[in-house]
Amino acid sequence: MADFIQNYGFLLVTLVQQSLLAMSLYYPLMAGQLSLASPGFYAFGGYIAAIMATVDCFAPWRDLLGWLMFPLEWLIAGSASAVLAFLVGLPALRLKGIYLALATIAFVEILRVISLNLEITGGAIGIFGIPQLFESRWGYIWTFGPLLLLMLFFSYRLDRSRVGRAFKAIREDELAADAMGINPTRYKVLSFVIGAVLAGVVGAMSAPFLNTWNARQGTFDASINYLAFVLIGGSRSMWGPLLGAALLASLPEILRPLKDSRLILNGLVLVFASIYLPKGIAGALGRLKRSGK
Amino acid sequence: MAMDAVQFLQNFLNGISIGSVYAIFALGYTLVFSILGIINFAHGAIFTFGAYLTYCMAVGQFGIGGLLAGLQVPFRFSFPLSLLCGAVLSGIAGVLVERLAFRPLRSRGGDPLLALVSSLGVALVAVNVIQYLVGSEIYSFPSDVYGDIKPAFMFHIGSKIVVVRTVQMIIFAVSMLILALLGYLISFTIVGKALRAVAENPSTASLLGINVDRFILYTFFLSGFLGGMAGSLVGTSFGIAGPYFGVTFGLKGLAVIVIGGLGSIPGAVLGGLVIGLAEAFVPADYNAYKEAVAFAFLFAVLLVRPEGLLGRSLTQKV
C-alpha cells in the first residue's frame, strides 16, 4: 500500500484537483453559460496564496498564525475571486454562447500577460519555494479530498434546490425563465461566481502543492481540458466532471509507457468521445440504467 | 514619447504587414463559421502544418529534432512554389479535419460544443504528430530563401531609415491577391453564390439542388488553404517557434474575427488590420503587453458592441 501511495499519490491528488477544476466549469454550465474563465481564477487564487506565503510583508502574519495561514489564504483567495468574478461577470454575462466563451478566453489571456509582467507575481519566472503544508504530496489529499466531497454534496443539494432549478431553467430557455419570474442576470452571475470561487480556492490550495507558481498555471488549453472533462464525463450530471477528469487526466499517466504518443492518444480520445458519447459518460450510463429497467 | 513621422511610417508598415496575415488567417475561421456556425479549433494546427510544409519544401530538409531529423527532401522548390504547395496541402488537411472531426458530429446532430472539443482533439493529435516528426526546436528560414532577392530593403528618409523586409512585401502582395481572388470568388462566381446560399440556410440550399456536403468540403479546403498560407508567411517572417506556435496565433485569430464581426468576411480583414496596427503601435516600453492587446480589444468589443465592427446586430426573435 505504501508503495502504491509512493508511486501514485501525486497522481491521485492531481486527479482530485483536476476534478475540482472541472467542477468549477460545471456550475456556470449548469446555468447554460459556457465560461472558460476557470484557469484565470485558478491562477489568481494561486498567486494570492503564493504571495501571502512568501512575500516579506506577510511574514508577521505567518509567524502569528502558523499553519492557520493556509486556510486564511484559501479564504482570501476565494473572496477575492468572488469579487473579481462579480466585476468581470456582470458585463460579460450579457453575452451568449460562443461570445461569452471568447470573452472568458480573453479574460484568461489578459490575466496571464499581466502576471507575466508584474513584479509581485515574479514575472516570467513566477514565485518559487512556496512553503509546504504537508510533508509528502499525498498529504494534500487532506485538503483537496474534503473539498471535493464538500463540492459533491453542494452539487447534490444544488440540483434539488430552488437556485439549482433556476440555473437549469436558464440553461434550457433563458427568455422563458425570465418570463417565469427568474432574474437571468442574477443567477448567471451567481453561477459564474460559484465557479470562480471554487477555482480560486483550488488555486490557493495548489500553490503549496506544486511548490512553484507561474503564468503557465493559467492558460487557455487548461480550460479546454476542463471543458473536455465536463463534456465527456457528462455536462448534465454532477458526477460528470469527476468521471471526465478521472478518465482524461489519468490517461497521460496510464499511457506513460507510450511516451510521446500519449498526448496523441489523448487527442484521439477527445475526438472519439465527442462523436460516440455525446451525452458524456454519465449520460451513457444513465441510458444504460434506463434501458435496463 | 512622441513618435516622429518616420517611426510612424515604420510602425504602420509593420502593422499592415502582420495585420494582413491576421486577416488571411482569420478568414479561414470566418469561412467555416459562416457555413457551419462553429469555430474550428483545429485551424491553428493547420497553420502550423502549413508552416512546416513550406519550410520543408523551400529549404529541402528537416531540422535536428524528431523522427525526420536531418532528412533530406529530394526536391527543393522556389519560395513561391513552396508557399503555394504548402497552402494547397493545408487545404487538403482542412478537408481531412472536416471528415474526421465535424462530419460525424453533424450526422448525429450533436451539441455544437462537442464540435469544439472534437476539433480540439484533432488539433492536439496534429500538433503532437508534428512534434514527433520534426521536433520542437526553432526553425528559421535561411535568408537566401527568396533566391536572388535581398531579404530587406532600406529607405532613407532624411537621417532616419525605414526597413521593409522582403517577406513583408511578399505578405502584402500575397494578401492582396488572396483577398481579391476570394472576393471575386464569393461575389461573382456560381461557386461563391452557392457558398453564400449554404451559409444562409443549408436546408433550403439543399432543396435547391446544391450539394451541401460538397460545398462544406470546398469551404474547409479554402479555410485550410488560408490557414496554411498564413502559417507559412508567419514562419518565413518570424521563424517557426515550435509546433505550438499556432496556438497563440489561433487565439488571436479568434479575437480578430470577433472584433471584425463573426461571420463577416470584410470584418475579418478589417479586424486583422486593426489588431495588426494596434500591436505595431504599442510603445516600446510596454512591449511585454503586446500579446494582451488583441485580447484587451476583444474584451472591450464584446462589452460595447458584441457584433463587432461589421457584424450584424445580434437581436433575437421572440
Added chain:
Amino acid sequence: MTVLLDAERLSRNFGGLMAVNNVSFQVIEGEIFGLIGPNGAGKTTLFNLMTGLTPVSGGTLFYRGEKLTGLPPHRIAAQGIGRTFQNIRLFKGLSAIENIRVAQHVRTECGLWGGFFSTALSRAEEKNVEKKARELLKLIGLADRAEELAANFSYGDQRRLEIGRALALEPDVLLLDEPAAGMNAGEKHALTEFIRGIREQFKLTILLIEHHVPLVMNLCDRIAVLNFGELIAVGNPVDVQKNRAVIEAYLGTE
C-alpha cells in the same frame, strides 16, 4: 367592475415597421378577453410588449394602477402576470414536474444558503412546492407522467403543460398565446371548458390570442381585433362579428 389592465397607446417600431401602432384598451377583472386578427397583425408582439420581453417604442401599460412598461419580464411575472408562448417554450430538457416547480420561483424565497444547509424554511418550502406541483399536474391531467421529459410529450399535452406551468406562478392575469393551435375539435372543446374552469378556480383574468374564431366567440367576454398593428375594433363578440372593418380585414373588400 375593476379595470385590471390599462393599455395606453402601446407601440412597437421595428426599424420603420410599426408592428404595434398606438393600441389602447382596458381589461376588466375576471373577464376572458380575446385578441384576434389576421396573421402578422401584431398580436404576439402585443403580448411581448405587455410581458416585457420586447421593449415598447411608445405608450404605457398599467396594472392595478402600477406602471408595467419598462420592467424586465421577471418583475412583471412577480407582479402576477403569467403567459404561454405561440411556439411553446417549455423547458424541454426538464421533466414535466420540474417545469412546474421552476415556475414557483417567484412565490418562494429560499437561497443558496438555505438550500445547502437544508434549513427548516427550505424544507417547508420544498414540501409546499412539491405539493402544489403535483396538484397542478393533476389539474391538467398529466399527473401520471410527472417525471417524463417535457420534450417527449405530444403537442397537445405540451400546450397543457405550458398552461400548468404558467398557473404555477399563481398569477392574477394569464396571457395565452394560441393555446388551441394544432388541436382537433374535441380537444378544443375540452380546452374551452378547461379555461372557463381555471378562471373560476383561480379567480383569473385571461387574455387569449386565438385564430379559431368559433372558439373565441364562444369563450370570450370581449374581443379586440388587431390588423396591421392597429386596433380596429373592441367589444363583445356579437358586435365585433358584425363590425365592417373587421369583416374587411378578414375577408377583404368587395
